[in-house]
Amino acid sequence: MSRTKIGFNTKRQTLWGWILISPLCLGLTLWVAFPMGLSLYTSMTTWDMLSKAEFVGFQNYIKIFTEDELFLKSIKNTLYFTFLSVPLQMVVALCGALLLNSQVKGKGVFRTIFYLPSLIPLVVSSVMWLWLFNHQYGLINYFLNILGADRIQWIDSKEMVIPSLTIMNVWNIGNVIIIFLAGLQGIPNDLLEAVDIDGGRYYHKFRYVILPLLSPIILYNMIVNMIKCLQLFVEPYIMTNGGPVNSSLSFVLHIYNNAFKYGKMGLANAMAWILFILTMLISLIIFKTSNQWTFYEGDK
């Protein structure tokens, strides 16, 4: 048999190939493709899970854009949260990773501390932050009070609720830091030494070596976190129920309300598809512009 031939060379091998990947294919079909198709179909029906679904074409989509005033509000809230959270998370996580990458005593302890919040289930940390943010008895306001400052209505005021959720979100960046850290450790030492030899300072290392080499990882973290932020649900569900006056009503919470509280599955599915398209669009924009600022080793 010629050694240059790669891939399946007999029918038998092809068959085995299919058999071995069949669990994955089956899983993707059953648990991803089929639900998505069903969701797309449902989005064009009125279905309350109790009576028969009735096909209505694009009416649900038209209704969302023309009649649902909470749709715009919830999209606005979600985008506000996303565009506030993601850049802040990136900056804080990168700074954290740089610190954890430096030669400090007790590095392991610090790494654990930064990662610890990621291990706490979101529901639990939401309840905990509910107490920290409490207007009357919360720890944060307690310290503000001692310092002589006025108490802040963290999640009780329309203006502060999204920034407060952002603060909470930034606290929970262990995962992002770990990925940055892995990227930092992959940066070849000889490049950094080269800067030293040329008489460069830390700024030069950061600007001309670390940042460019880290840019693909920044892109990855940015996309993943953006998608996570666009799907904001647990925090407002547990902490504010979308209030006060719908100012923390996230889009997914709005979908949830329609689906499971009001039994409007068709409408909710249509909303979910709008979110899907929105997420895709934003990701696409980031990807398209990313070749301006990302740098891959091996690229020219």
Place this chain on the structure above:
Amino acid sequence: MKSKVFVFISILIVIGTGFCFANGQKAVSDDKVTLKYIYWGSPAEDAAVKQALSDFEIAYPTIKVEPMYLPGDLDGSTYNAKMKALAASNTLPDVGYFRPEEFGNYAEKGYFLKLDDLMTRDGMQESYLPQTWLKIKGNTYGAYSAAECQVMWYNKKVLQEAGIPLPPTDYTEGWSWEEFVSILKKITTDSKGKHPGDIGFNEKDIVRYGVSYDLWSSMYYPSVWSNGGDIIDVDGKTVLVDKPETIEAFQKLADLMNVHHVMPHMTGGTNISPLTMLANDQLGFYVTGQWTLLDLGTMKDLDYGVAALPIMKKPAQIYVSGVNVVFNSSKHPEEAWTLQKWMMDPSKTLDLYTSGLWMPTKQSYYTDANDLAKWLDNDVHPEGFKEAVVDSMAVAVNEPIKIRNINQIWGDYLNSAVESIWIGDKTAEEALTEVAVKIRNSDLLQGSY
């Protein structure tokens, strides 16, 4: 070659086992009837229900009951979601609790057993409170699991320290709103000991509040009704939320927070439980659901009492509760009805009543001295509970669960409008007039079940 066969067989086994699990239903061997009973609640309620179910199995040896317990959630939406999934997959249980806001929707679509004939046969109709039976278009499809309503607890020590005489307990003799507010001002104190209205009173530094009202839809009705207002008419088509009486009632409640500073701001889910504030002497009165007595009863150091609700214009009360239904899909409707009757009989689940969680739905437990003593004579129920709470059920009006889309009308429109009143963003008049127009223009006013 052998190894390939081995791999192939392994895969087959794995897939096969999956199918076995998917079809993994227990084989029914004996002639015992098995019923599934679905319910939600706190751990205490769970324990009491399980006890009642196992007592039932002893009394009816041919029936086996499988409890399906779903822990309580914020607003019942998890329970509703579960129920929808069960309905859509044709795996509904036989009998159990049901969320009141979804009752009409399911009843109309034929998911529940019609109970009228069974009720007449067993003489159930008359022996229960008239509000208990839930009818849709003249047919009875369910019953409230309990009688629950609004109450006003107080901390005796706090009242004594403020020099306030013990409040009236007769529900028809409650304080007028003006009296109530003036008393609340005496209780409310800032860290320097000043009260609202005093010179130098600092409303940002209050250490003890007069009152806290639970702020969610069912808890607004008694105040609104007491003032002669309403939210949506029972016809499900007429919006009454911008009626002057309704507006006034909401404004009066909001003024407690924003004008008189006698009530802590309670928007969002951010707040320490008023029950804890009551126990810590940080609160004089707490207006809430009567079921909080379950927790209150366990606070041994707290000397609490119950007062008649303040009256705006006339005494008012709400009748709320979960619903009990037999599902139409049950293969054993007769046994399921027997179980439902058992669960509705206070003598079978007395723990739920003596602990303060529920009030009975059976008539004799309101009128017969012996039956009254069974659930009221204990350390949990404070003195005056009968006059203030039990007797007030005479004027109790059912929570308006028969209005179509009422859940969404609250969720999409009223909650946020009312919230903007609580935080002082808008006056009740502005917020409610505005939202009334929006509701009228929406497609949600579709009558009643």
